[in-house]
Amino acid sequence: MLYQNIFPIQGPLRETLFILEWLVVFFALQWAVLFLIRIKTQKGSLKSLQEKAYIWLFLGYSLMWVFIIIADYNIVDPELRVYVLNIGFIIQVISVCIFVIIMERYKTFIRKSLFSVIFLSIAVLYFLVLLFFIDFGAIMSSFFWPIFFFFFILYLKELVDNSYIKRDVDNFKELFLRFFTGILFVGIGYQFTTRIIIATFGLEFRLIGDLLQILGLGFLSLFFFYIPSFSEYDWQQKIESLYVLHSSGSFMYKKQFQKEGSKLDDNLVTGILTGISMLIQNVSKERGTLILEKEGKTLIIYPGEFITGIIISELKLESLEILLGNFIQKLEISLYNLLRDWDGDLSLTNVIDQISRQFFT
Amino acid sequence: MQAFIREYNLPFLFIAMVLGYELSIYFFLLYKKVKNNKLTLNKILLGYGFFFLSIVTSLLFSTLNTYYFSDSNYSNFLNILTILSLTVGIVLFLSILTSQEFITATNKLIIWILILFDLIPSILIFFYDINSISVQISTLSTSISIIYIFYVQYLLIKRSAGSIEKRLKLILLGEILVSFGLLLNREGAWFYPFLDNSILKIISLPPLLAGFGLLLISIYRFPAFYEFNWKDDLVKLYIIDRDSAKTIFSYDFKQQEQDQEDLIPQYDLESLKASERVLIGGLIGIDEIISEVTDSKTKKLDKIKQGDYVILLNYQEISSINFVFCLMAQNDTFSINHFLKSLTDQFFVFYKELIQEIKKLDLNPEQLFSSFNLIIKNQLA
Numbered sequence: 001m002l003y004q005n006i007f008p009i010q011g012p013l014r015e016t017l018f019i020l021e022w023l024v025v026f027f028a029l030q031w032a033v034l035f036l037i038r039i040k041t042q043k044g045s046l047k048s049l050q051e052k053a054y055i056w057l058f059l060g061y062s063l064m065w066v067f068i069i070i071a072d073y074n075i076v077d078p079e080l081r082v083y084v085l086n087i088g089f090i091i092q093v094i095s096v097c098i099f100v101i102i103m104e105r106y107k108t109f110i111r112k113s114l115f116s117v118i119f120l121s122i123a124v125l126y127f128l129v130l131l132f133f134i135d136f137g138a139i140m141s142s143f144f145w146p147i148f149f150f151f152f153i154l155y156l157k158e159l160v161d162n163s164y165i166k167r168d169v170d171n172f173k174e175l176f177l178r179f180f181t182g183i184l185f186v187g188i189g190y191q192f193t194t195r196i197i198i199a200t201f202g203l204e205f206r207l208i209g210d211l212l213q214i215l216g217l218g219f220l221s222l223f224f225f226y227i228p229s230f231s232e233y234d235w236q237q238k239i240e241s242l243y244v245l246h247s248s249g250s251f252m253y254k255k256q257f258q259k260e261g262s263k264l265d266d267n268l269v270t271g272i273l274t275g276i277s278m279l280i281q282n283v284s285k286e287r288g289t290l291i292l293e294k295e296g297k298t299l300i301i302y303p304g305e306f307i308t309g310i311i312i313s314e315l316k317l318e319s320l321e322i323l324l325g326n327f328i329q330k331l332e333i334s335l336y337n338l339l340r341d342w343d344g345d346l347s348l349t350n351v352i353d354q355i356s357r358q359f360f361t
Numbered sequence: 362m363q364a365f366i367r368e369y370n371l372p373f374l375f376i377a378m379v380l381g382y383e384l385s386i387y388f389f390l391l392y393k394k395v396k397n398n399k400l401t402l403n404k405i406l407l408g409y410g411f412f413f414l415s416i417v418t419s420l421l422f423s424t425l426n427t428y429y430f431s432d433s434n435y436s437n438f439l440n441i442l443t444i445l446s447l448t449v450g451i452v453l454f455l456s457i458l459t460s461q462e463f464i465t466a467t468n469k470l471i472i473w474i475l476i477l478f479d480l481i482p483s484i485l486i487f488f489y490d491i492n493s494i495s496v497q498i499s500t501l502s503t504s505i506s507i508i509y510i511f512y513v514q515y516l517l518i519k520r521s522a523g524s525i526e527k528r529l530k531l532i533l534l535g536e537i538l539v540s541f542g543l544l545l546n547r548e549g550a551w552f553y554p555f556l557d558n559s560i561l562k563i564i565s566l567p568p569l570l571a572g573f574g575l576l577l578i579s580i581y582r583f584p585a586f587y588e589f590n591w592k593d594d595l596v597k598l599y600i601i602d603r604d605s606a607k608t609i610f611s612y613d614f615k616q617q618e619q620d621q622e623d624l625i626p627q628y629d630l631e632s633l634k635a636s637e638r639v640l641i642g643g644l645i646g647i648d649e650i651i652s653e654v655t656d657s658k659t660k661k662l663d664k665i666k667q668g669d670y671v672i673l674l675n676y677q678e679i680s681s682i683n684f685v686f687c688l689m690a691q692n693d694t695f696s697i698n699h700f701l702k703s704l705t706d707q708f709f710v711f712y713k714e715l716i717q718e719i720k721k722l723d724l725n726p727e728q729l730f731s732s733f734n735l736i737i738k739n740q741l742a
Contacts, residue, residue: 015368022372023379030577037581221383225390240655269654276650279643283689284670292647293664297655312655 006198007072007081013203014073020210021069027217028062031224053102060095064088068193082134089141090130093123096144100151109154118147138195145187152183179223185216238317242324242360243310244331244352246342249274252307253352255360273310277301289321304328306339327359366559367428373566374424377542380573381417385410387580405517408457412510413576415450416543419443420569423547427562441486443547444499448483451506452476458513467513475509478502500548507540521591525695531579538572591696592741596689598704599641600730603676603683606645610730612737644674644687666693673698675705680717684708700740707736 009017035055067088075081101116109115122143129140160176191197192209243266244253251270277290290301298316302309302324309328311320331352332339338348388410426439455476458467482499511533518529545552545565553561595614602609648662665672671693675686686708688701708730709716715729 015371018368019372019375022376026376026379033578034581037578225387264653272650272654276643276647279640279647280665280667280672283640283672284667286668286670288668291664291666292651292662293666294648294651294655294662297651299651299655 006195006203007078008074008076009072009203011203013207017203017206017210018069018073020207020214021065024210024213024217025062025065025069027214027221028058028065031217031220032058032062034224049102049106053099053106056095056102057099060092060099063095064092067091082137086130086134086137089126089137093126093141093144096148097123100148103151103155107155107158109151109158115147115151119144122147142191142194145191149183149187153180156180175223175226178219182216182219182223185212185219187216189213189216238314239320239360240312240314242356243270243273243312244328245270245274245308245310246339247303247306247308250344252342252346253349253356255353255356257360270310273299273301274308277303277308289325291316291321300324302328304332306332306342323359327356330359331355363559366563370559370562370566371424371428373570374420374562377566377569377573378417378421378424380570380577381413381420381539384573384576384580385414385417387577388413391580404457404460408454411450411453411457413450415446415448415453416539418450419447420543420546422446427558440496444486444496445483447503448479448499451503451510452479454510455479455506458510467516471509475502475506479506504544511536521696525699528579531575535572535574535576535579538568538575540572542566542569542572591690591692591694591700594690594692594694594697595700596691598689598737599685599687600708600733601641601645601685601687603645603685606642608641609684610733612734641687644672645685648674664693669693671697673701675701677705677709679709679713682716703740704737707740708733711736 032055035051035058039051039055065088067084071081071085071088075084097116097119100119101113103109104113104116126137126140126143130137156176156179189209189212192205192212197205197209239257241257242253242255243251245251249271251267254266276292280290281287287303290299290303292299292301293316296314298313300311300313300316300321302321307328309324309331311324313320334355335348335351342348388406392404392406392410422439422443426436426443430436430439455472459469459472479499479502482495482502485495486499514529514533514536518526518533521529542565545561546569556564592614597614598610598612599608600610601607647665651662661676662674664674669692671690673688673690673693675688677684677686686701686705688697688704690697711733712730
């Protein structure tokens with residue numbers, strides 16, 4: 001049996017490490033619970049796959065640490081300790097696999113299900129190691145981390161590229177830097193607590209590792225607190241059609257994002273929606289984005305100075321409101337004179353289409 | 362045994378403290394977030410922040426004193442800090458309650474007396490021995506202040522509705538659990554002199570953890586304090602017969618505010634502005650038009666929102682008559698949604714039998730449902 005002189009952990013650092021590691025359990029469990037609450041408080045179709053994935057990740061991490069604490073502080077028998085420890089690692093390996101599988105259902109990274117296959121293959125390898133060389137289970141479970149970190153970098157890039165909530169959140173880059181730092185600290189911190197590092201450098205490294213993990217989880221908390229629901233990132237899949245109409249009610253441009261759309265004539269649709277918009281504006285005495293909600297459909301109407309933008313989507317997402325506002329403002333700035341003196345000439349459609357590509361693809 | 366208790370007590374005490382500090386930071390961040398909005402009760406977020414900060418800091422000093430400092434000089438100093446930190450938080454919370462926004466829910470004189478009773482023993486402990494009567498008076502005065510703070514929150518719960526009300530109840534329950542845990546942790550020996558102090562510390566953990574956990578879950582992503590003034594946001598209610606597109610009942614909440622002395626307020630359908638009449642007719646049409654435009658004929662329009670203004674729609678069918686309940690408000694809040702649902706339920710409780718007879722008896726629906734304004738008044742009381 002390896003490391004039998006180090007465990008169970010004794011000496012002056014025992015109490016501090018014990019407290020810090022329970023704090024790691026708490027922080028991870030807290031985020032699993034908070035993501036669960038997020039999902040429970042969202043309406044049916046708003047439930048985001050990403051939030052479900054994070055529940056598994058944090059729950060697995062928290063449970064793994066419970067078993068590590070039990071094994072490293074309370075079990076004297078080395079053989080039993082290895083078994084208990086590996087129960088924790090098995091939980092973490094399974095939860096990481098579920099996390100990656102759910103994430104790849106949400107988005108393809110490099111190739112379809114690539115990381116799911118990689119992680120499942122390592123998991124199979126890990127279970128084989130457990131069957132024949134259980135002492136090496138802990139080392140084997142560490143192989144997940146570098147690949148997991150690489151996966152996270154890709155995921156982070158995807159989030160940054162895809163997000164149209166940038167304007168809504170101050171210091172957007174700083175926010176994602178927190179997320180990256182958090183993941184990096186948790187990853188490095190965890191490595192510092194592994195048996196091979198402790199055997200080589202001593203328990204002081206475990207202390208540093210615990211502190212890094214807590215710091216990392218703190219950074220992640222700062223990120224998750226400020227970021228809106230992950231369902232906001234899925235706006236591309238939720239948008240059905242986009243209309244641009246002149247303030248006179250005349251149809252100017254339409255872009256259909258999904259196969260099925262309204263069978264009504266576009267001129268009729270824009271005319272009707274202009275009428276509704278005027279009617280409601282007359283009652284509310286407010287000018288601004290008008291939103292009409294019904295179960296499964298939302299209409300967002302953004303009135304500019306010369307033109308009005310309309311989005312029909314499956315969900316009411318804040319990112320779509322911001323996106324539509326940005327799009328209409330950009331059109332009005334770019335085509336100011338043309339829109340002011342517009343005489344019904346539909347040749348503007350191509351220009352509008354080009355600008356819409358910058359926003360909606 | 363002592364070492365075992367210490368080992369298992371400390372991590373969970375620190376978890377409770379971290380939870381408390383998180384709550385405090387969360388309240389400060391919420392306050393910062395909504396600071397610029399015109400919400401009259403915002404300051405209570407600041408009060409909660411200080412309240413939890415002081416509770417947890419007090420717990421921290423008490424824990425350091427119990428587990429890490431054996432020297433009597435340090436111990437006395439930490440004892441003073443334990444009492445002071447709790448007093449400062451409570452006094453700050455009470456001071457916030459004296460501001461104009463809370464005047465209807467609080468009594469200024471009582472608050473100033475409580476502040477005075479909190480401050481005097483806290484100052485006296487600097488001059489007298491830490492084991493003197495002033496410490497016991499301080500504990501008593503802070504306990505009374507905490508009970509008063511709970512009472513103010515009870516009054517705020519009464520002003521809220523629906524899911525907000527439930528959340529606020531949970532917050533109060535969490536606070537009661539935390540206070541109970543803190544009392545056991547600090548003064549457990551008063552109540553259970555036969556129990557060892559370290560055992561009492563362990564017993565205090567479940568209510569502390571459960572309380573802080575409950576608080577975090579209750580307030581997470583839930584700006585409940587937007588909701589207290591929901592009644593001021595109500596503008597108009599229309600009940601429409603969908604088939605004939607006629608308004609069978611209307612209620613102007615703003616008009617009623619101006620005309621409170623009338624027992625039965627005047628409502629005159631003829632006086633509805635032309636634009637509103639067009640809207641009523643339009644609302645029925647909009648639903649079908651939007652279904653056509655969005656290619657979804659099955660579901661009905663639930664909400665129309667422009668800026669802060671919102672029109673909520675609720676559809677009901679009774680005895681083959683289709684009703685549309687249309688509530689207009691200046692803010693889209695949980696309480697407004699709950700209020701519309703509650704009104705719809707009340708309407709059918711009172712008029713269900715009459716509605717079944719309405720076609721046979723050829724009754725005038727406007728006269729028939731006119732008494733519904735009394736029910737609305739009752740709901741708002």
